[in-house]
Amino acid sequence: MTAGPAEDTRTRLLQTALRLFTEHGVEGTSLQMIADALGVTKAAVYYHFKTKAEITEAVAEPGVRDLDELVLRAAAQKRRGTQVDLLLEGFVDLVIRHRALVALFSSDPGLVRAIEKSAHGGMEGFGQALLGILSGPDPTPAARVNAMVTLTGIAMAGGSPDLARLGDEELRTELLDVGRRLLGRPRRRGLASVTP
Amino acid sequence: MTAGPAEDTRTRLLQTALRLFTEHGVEGTSLQMIADALGVTKAAVYYHFKTKAEITEAVAEPGVRDLDELVLRAAAQKRRGTQVDLLLEGFVDLVIRHRALVALFSSDPGLVRAIEKSAHGGMEGFGQALLGILSGPDPTPAARVNAMVTLTGIAMAGGSPDLARLGDEELRTELLDVGRRLLGRPRRRGLASVTP
DNA sequence: GTCTATACCTCGATAGAC
DNA sequence: GTCTATCGAGGTATAGAC
Numbered sequence: 136m137t138a139g140p141a142e143d144t145r146t147r148l149l150q151t152a153l154r155l156f157t158e159h160g161v162e163g164t165s166l167q168m169i170a171d172a173l174g175v176t177k178a179a180v181y182y183h184f185k186t187k188a189e190i191t192e193a194v195a196e197p198g199v200r201d202l203d204e205l206v207l208r209a210a211a212q213k214r215r216g217t218q219v220d221l222l223l224e225g226f227v228d229l230v231i232r233h234r235a236l237v238a239l240f241s242s243d244p245g246l247v248r249a250i251e252k253s254a255h256g257g258m259e260g261f262g263q264a265l266l267g268i269l270s271g272p273d274p275t276p277a278a279r280v281n282a283m284v285t286l287t288g289i290a291m292a293g294g295s296p297d298l299a300r301l302g303d304e305e306l307r308t309e310l311l312d313v314g315r316r317l318l319g320r321p322r323r324r325g326l327a328s329v330t331p
Numbered sequence: 332m333t334a335g336p337a338e339d340t341r342t343r344l345l346q347t348a349l350r351l352f353t354e355h356g357v358e359g360t361s362l363q364m365i366a367d368a369l370g371v372t373k374a375a376v377y378y379h380f381k382t383k384a385e386i387t388e389a390v391a392e393p394g395v396r397d398l399d400e401l402v403l404r405a406a407a408q409k410r411r412g413t414q415v416d417l418l419l420e421g422f423v424d425l426v427i428r429h430r431a432l433v434a435l436f437s438s439d440p441g442l443v444r445a446i447e448k449s450a451h452g453g454m455e456g457f458g459q460a461l462l463g464i465l466s467g468p469d470p471t472p473a474a475r476v477n478a479m480v481t482l483t484g485i486a487m488a489g490g491s492p493d494l495a496r497l498g499d500e501e502l503r504t505e506l507l508d509v510g511r512r513l514l515g516r517p518r519r520r521g522l523a524s525v526t527p
Numbered sequence: 528g529t530c531t532a533t534a535c536c537t538c539g540a541t542a543g544a545c
Numbered sequence: 546g547t548c549t550a551t552c553g554a555g556g557t558a559t560a561g562a563c
Contacts (some may be wrong), residue, residue, distance in 0.1 A: 176530075279497075382539080384559085
């Protein structure tokens with residue numbers, strides 16, 4: 136609401152930043168590049184965002200918000216099986232929905248580091264919450280490793296350039312399948328052999 | 332051999348660099364920091380390494396060498412099952428052996444980016460080779476996603492600060508277990524329930 | 528409220544003295 | 546083998562034009 140010209144420049148700036156970040160990495164993208172791409176000066180960029188970290192945070196914000204929601208929704212479930220199922224499906228959906236952003240996150244700690252120092256005390260809380268739900272209360276080392284591999288594997292695969300040519304639907308199906316297998320949840324599709 | 336004083340300074344420099352990289356990330360570590368930690372000037376550092384990228388490469392070199400050997404050894408096997416088993420076990424071993432380095436790799440594209448531009452044409456070849464062996468010839472999308480999740484999941488979990496307190500032996504066992512389950516290879520230990 | 532001009536400091540990197 | 550001096554670029558910061 137109140138989408139004035141200020142908001143417009145801000146939005147264009149964020150779109151441009153995401154594109155440049157994807158191409159050159161966060162730390163490989165200078166404020167000068169962003170300014171040039173927008174046709175303004177560095178100081179103009181500095182007017183909208185006080186620091187470069189603020190830009191990276193704003194770029195990541197949609198993904199972070201969805202993740203926040205997901206954790207809250209999952210934690211609200213009563214049965215642990217439901218929590219795990221909801222978290223897995225929600226996480227895969229999120230990874231698909233924000234593929235470009237996830238690719239950045241997975242390959243660029245410039246983003247992560249920038250986020251860590253703001254938000255609700257950083258990104259770490261989310262990871263902790265996700266892992267906590269997936270690995271259950273009082274988890275064994277096996278459960279912790281399992282949850283970790285599941286989450287990081289899904290995120291990395293989702294953001295991987297190697298799999299970029301897979302369509303959203305197909306990638307979503309496969310990631311869900313792998314996740315279910317790792318977490319010991321029943322699958323809903325035919326048991327396609329995975330090592331042909 | 333010929334461990335002259337030059338080698339000594341070089342070695343100290345690399346140890347210091349790895350420590351600082353781990354603490355502040357590659358791009359978060361300036362040559363000034365390294366020089367200060369060694370008690371010399373920036374230019375002195377430049378005597379031993381022509382660029383900062385050369386330092387990151389030298390820091391990563393032991394891990395890259397092991398990975399190179401592993402790929403060659405796996406590719407030399409005749410039966411595909413043997414290839415997969417050898418690659419999985421070797422990869423887990425490598426991740427354990429170079430935990431600190433893997434943590435850096437997993438969380439810092441500064442390293443990856445630095446390596447990409449040197450070595451035998453970059454890091455990408457390795458990933459491609461690993462994925463190729465794990466996903467088999469003419470792989471389905473399911474097999475590709477599966478291999479991707481396996482490799483990235485193991486690497487990320489191995490380098491994760493969250494699991495840093497797990498001992499090498501235990502982490503090794505669990506990572507192998509997860510990998511075997513994902514790749515459909517027989518396990519050698521009791522089927523501990525993973526979701527307690 | 529939005530942007531330009533300009534300056535400051537640190538960084539990676541080079542040249543050359545000792 | 547190590548140092549001083551210096552450079553261009555990057556992030557940050559302020560003053561002031563419109």
